[in-house]
Amino acid sequence: MPLTVRDASASEEELGLVTAVRAGNEQAFTTVVERHYAAMLALASAYVLAPGTATTIVHDAWDAALAASDGFDGRTPLRAWLLRFVVRAAEPLAARPDGVAPESSPPAVDRGRFRGADGAFPGHWRAYPRDWRTLPDDVLRGADVRRIVAETLNALPPEQRVVITLRDVVGCPSHEACEVLELSEATTRERLHHARSRVRAALERHFDA
């Protein structure tokens, strides 16, 4: 695998854009909006679920970002800097399902699918999971799968939904997600793991049905 260079700061182009925005340049502002609005809305929606509230959060975030734009020093990429405003606006409003302990998570796969501790080859599959490469291409890309992924994300504890949204939906690399959420790599990875495991399990139930 090729080495990925950790680009932890804003590019020259981004610094130029922000300078232009501060000078009142509408074209520059529109460019920034077009590049980053979707990511901001995705993250806001991960916190609050209700579309109207998410949109309000995003607009509040843009207002706050403009007001603070003289503080953009390019030390973080522009996207990460903008997403921080979303986090600040959204966190207090985050939906929390009743009665769910914050970090509770089942094992990635039901224990019963593995051989027991008192038998032969403990911990190994009783029966293998399916080879999804044998599924027709369009199945994995189809509307059903998108629907199941979206539904599963909605049912996640918000702290897991936020991480998987940033990492897998928006596509932030790990260090950027850690910076935006102000969490350690270990914590984001653990939440990502639980979230992805649930989505996989939901897709598996669908394909095996």
Next chain:
Amino acid sequence: MIAYKFLGADATAPFTRFAWPLPDGRPAAWVEAPTHPCRSGVHACRRNDLPLWVGPVLYEIELGGEIVAGPAKLVASRGRLLRRVTAWDDRLRDAYARVCADRAHELALGPAPPLADWDAVIEPSIPEGPALLGFVAARIAEERNGRAAYHDERRRQAAWLMERLSL
């Protein structure tokens, strides 16, 4: 340094699916891959590691540059395939699987008490290939006689392979 590398039937590396340039009577082209920071680099095994990495096709590989020796493999910053080890063919693979299966039966049912549940896994595992049988035998050895026995069994497997492959 000369080492060994198993590849898939299509000459791709098992985990990265990198398509290796193949030798054609002469050594193939060098592949460069820095070993730092994400532990990429060219992976290869020493003769003792062979049982752990058994795969469809075996090549002799020359490693160069920075070479790091791990407990079960070598990681180098450059490598080139020298020749295919043609002795490692379907017949030898099947023979190795059979030898491992027989050892596994011996370990599971030889001494008392019999490990019937462990024994039951052996024959059904054969279609999955020699790598699995190697593990099954070593794991049963460990169940019988502890960690050291696991490693002993792996050494036996390596010795068998080295002898049959003339390595």
Next chain:
Amino acid sequence: MPESPDHVTCQEVVELVTAYLERSMAADETTLFEQHLNFCEGCVWYVEQMRGTVEATRRIAEDDIPADARERLLMAFRDWTAP
């Protein structure tokens, strides 16, 4: 996390898969993980399922900006730039 220093089980693999895909496991643990995948077709398929899951999640991204959002933001920008 693995119970044995010499091998990992399938049950451990399904908990380690994210760390593996993130390349955040220590070298020794990665080696054990890969040794396991070398002989365990079931876990190879599981890792592929996880890759497929990540790909499927990527595809729910919505890249379009609602038209009224664009207008609203432009108005807010004009208010901000106005003296």
